[in-house]
Amino acid sequence: GIDVGGLLKETGHVALDHGFMNTAACESKITFIDGDEGILRYRGYPIEELAEKSTFLEVSYLLIYGELPTAAQQAEFNGKLRMHTLLHEEMRRFFDGFPRDAHPMAVLSSAVSALSTFYQDSLDPFDRDHVEMSTVRLMAKVPTIASYAHKKSIGQPLLYPDNRLGYVEDFLRMTFGVPAQEYEVDPVHAKALDLLFILHADHEQNCSTSTVRLVGSSQANLFASVSAGVNALFGPLHGGANQSVQEMLSEIHRTGGDVEAFVRKVKNKEDGVRLMGFGHRVYKNYDPRAALVKKAAQDVLAKLHKPDPLLDIAMRLEEIALADEYFVSRKLYPNVDFYTGVIYKAMGFPTKMFTVLFALGRLPGWIAQWREMIEDPATKLGRPRQVYVGASRRPYTPIESR
Ligand code: ACO
Numbered sequence: 001g002i003d004v005g006g007l008l009k010e011t012g013h014v015a016l017d018h019g020f021m022n023t024a025a026c027e028s029k030i031t032f033i034d035g036d037e038g039i040l041r042y043r044g045y046p047i048e049e050l051a052e053k054s055t056f057l058e059v060s061y062l063l064i065y066g067e068l069p070t071a072a073q074q075a076e077f078n079g080k081l082r083m084h085t086l087l088h089e090e091m092r093r094f095f096d097g098f099p100r101d102a103h104p105m106a107v108l109s110s111a112v113s114a115l116s117t118f119y120q121d122s123l124d125p126f127d128r129d130h131v132e133m134s135t136v137r138l139m140a141k142v143p144t145i146a147s148y149a150h151k152k153s154i155g156q157p158l159l160y161p162d163n164r165l166g167y168v169e170d171f172l173r174m175t176f177g178v179p180a181q182e183y184e185v186d187p188v189h190a191k192a193l194d195l196l197f198i199l200h201a202d203h204e205q206n207c208s209t210s211t212v213r214l215v216g217s218s219q220a221n222l223f224a225s226v227s228a229g230v231n232a233l234f235g236p237l238h239g240g241a242n243q244s245v246q247e248m249l250s251e252i253h254r255t256g257g258d259v260e261a262f263v264r265k266v267k268n269k270e271d272g273v274r275l276m277g278f279g280h281r282v283y284k285n286y287d288p289r290a291a292l293v294k295k296a297a298q299d300v301l302a303k304l305h306k307p308d309p310l311l312d313i314a315m316r317l318e319e320i321a322l323a324d325e326y327f328v329s330r331k332l333y334p335n336v337d338f339y340t341g342v343i344y345k346a347m348g349f350p351t352k353m354f355t356v357l358f359a360l361g362r363l364p365g366w367i368a369q370w371r372e373m374i375e376d377p378a379t380k381l382g383r384p385r386q387v388y389v390g391a392s393r394r395p396y397t398p399i400e401s402r
Contacts, residue, residue: 014385014386014387016387019281020210021281024205025205025210025213025214025382026205026213026372026373026376026378026379027376027378028204028205028369028372029043029066029372030042030043030063030202030204030365030368030369030372031043031063031202031203031204031365032044032204033203033204033282033283035280035282035283035284035285036284036285037285038283038285038286038287038288039288040203040288040289042059042062042063042201042202043062043063043066043067045062045068047198047199047288047289047292048288048292050062050198051195051198051199051292054198055194055198056167056168056194056197056198056201056361057074057077057078057081057167058074059197059198059201059364060077060139060201060363060364061073061074061077063201063202063364063365063367063368064135064364064367064368064371078167080136080140081136081139081140081167082140082163083136083140083163084136084137084140084141085140085141085143085144085161085163085170086141086144086160086161087141087144087145087148088118088119090118091111091114091115091118092148092158094110094111094114095107095111095148095149095151095152095158098110098152100152100153100155101153102152102153103234103352104146104149104150104152104153104352104353104355104356105149105230105233105234105239105240105352105355105356105359106234107145107148107149107152107153108142108145108146108149108230108356108359109227109230109231109234110227111145111148111149112138112142112145112223112226112227112230113223113224113227115134115137115138115141115223115227116221116223116224119133119134119137119223121133122134122137122221122222123221123223124221125216125219125220125221125222125374126219126374131222131371131374134221134222134223135222135367135371137223138222138223138226138363138367139363139364139367142359142360142363143167143170143171143174143360144161144174146171146175146353146356146357146359146360147159147171147174147175148174149353149356150175150349150350150353150356151174151175153350153352154350156178157178157179158174159173159174159177159178159179161174165185166190168190168193168194168197169185169190171193171360172185172186172189172190172193172347173185175349176348186304186347188300188303188304189347192296192299192300192343192347193347193357195292195296196293196296196340196343196344196357196361197357197360197361198361199289199292199293199336199361200289200336200358200361200362200365201361201362201364201365202362202364202365202368202369203362203365205369206238206281207232207233207235207237207238208229208230208232208233208238208239208362208366209229209362209365209366209369210232211228211229211231211232212225212226212228212229212232212366212369212370213225213369213370213373213382214228214382215228215229216370216373216374217373217379217380217381217382218381218382222367222370225366225370226363226366226367226370229362229366230359233355233358233359233362234355236276239355239358239359239362240355241276241277241335241337242277242337242340242341242344242354242355242357242358243341243351243352243354243355244276244277245276245277245314245337245338245340245341246310246341246345246351246354247276247351248262248275248276248277249310249313249314249317249341250310252313252317253309253310253313257309257313259313259316259317259320260320262317263275263317263320263321263324266326267324267326275317275321275327275332276337277314277334277335277337277338277339278321278327278332278333278334278335278338279330279332279333279335280333280335283333283335284331285331285333286333286334287333287334287335287336289335289336290333290334290335290336290338290339293336293338293339293340293343294315294334294338294339296339296343297311297339297340297342297343298311300343300346301342301343301346304346306346308342308345308346310341310342310345311339311342314338314339314342318334318338337358340354340357340358341354344357
């Protein structure tokens with residue numbers, strides 16, 4: 001049998017690989033990661049270059065269609081998205097039914113799932129026009145849905161999209177604006193959010209993307225597959241980590257800011273406490289996105305003149321951890337989520353919205369991966385095997401004699 005660091009055990013013809021640490025489930029041309037070198041590229045382009053020079057909608061086009069768009073292609077794509085930002089009026093009423101304190105990720109996944117009830121003319125995974133239409137609808141409507149999930153939680157009326165504005169700008173307006181009042185989008189906010197979306201746009205076969213592909217492998221439609229991805233992202237070990245980081249930093253701040261004591265707690269594994277926003281399944285050197293987010297956090301806070309003690313706590317935590325044997329020996333470094341919350345908070349997003357913002361950024365990646373999966377003739381129904389370790393055959397005992 002093959003033994004990779006004791007992680008992969010061959011049992012008969014089935015390889016047992018907890019968490020798929022060593023199992024590739026597909027071939028992909030979309031995203032390249034070298035975890036040891038800290039390299040991330042979308043379709044061959046280094047993330048650092050895209051972060052500096054590109055925009056979220058250009059990156060979305062690149063991920064979904066494989067090449068950087070010409071000016072005409074970009075204008076056409078953006079134009080199509082503008083045409084589809086409205087939600088069906090009856091779908092808007094959906095938001096009345098959820099409890100006000102519902103988590104916006106739960107509202108988002110339900111609403112994305114409901115798209116297959118309202119847009120039944122774009123559900124066929126093998127019809128190019130349907131796939132194109134569901135791609136555009138998702139990209140256009142998810143920001144509207146996300147802003148409504150927020151409005152719902154604060155009890156404010158929903159705003160209609162304003163298609164004169166840019167993608168990120170209109171999302172900010174629908175989230176923070178109120179009816180009949182001018183809302184001026186702060187360009188510092190818009191630029192920072194656009195950058196964060198670029199950094200989240202794809203990350204090859206992570207938990208949510210693998211979920212999208214697995215659900216899609218049964219030939220479920222794109223809306224259904226993406227809503228499953230939203231649910232996978234909800235968990236604190238994946239997209240939910242950005243919320244957990246913020247809660248961790250606030251708690252350290254609230255209890256006196258003793259960073260050393262917190263690190264000791266993590267190292268002693270007291271109550272299973274982890275340093276949230278640290279560690280990654282693939283990056284074992286550093287996460288190139290974390291470096292970009294850290295710099296953006298420092299820039300944005302300086303530009304907005306909004307110093308945040310939580311940023312100081314985060315930087316102190318990073319400094320201590322990177323010099324500590326526990327973290328060094330386990331190759332634990334800040335991941336993309338370690339500094340994002342500081343920026344989201346400075347823009348005025350409540351903590352519960354952080355994971356929704358991750359979902360908005362990851363959307364083009366999910367779509368691109370689903371389309372690649374559907375078009376790949378090698379795709380088969382995803383169906384992992386198991387190693388059965390339960391009871392061997394035994395006779396049934398009637399209830400009265402148990
Ligand atoms: N804090 C403290 N210890 C940690 C951490 C952490 N954040 N992450 C891993 N470890 C320790 C584990 O306790 C384990 O130690 P042990 O060998 O003494 O038992 C060792 O490092 C290996 O950890 P695993 O959980 O086996 O590593 P895995 O690759 O499965 O975990 C994960 C990756 C889930 C991201 C993990 O590092 C973690 O829980 N991090 C915190 C949550 C987080 O930030 N998630 C976001 C990930 S990035 C993203 O989704 C965008």
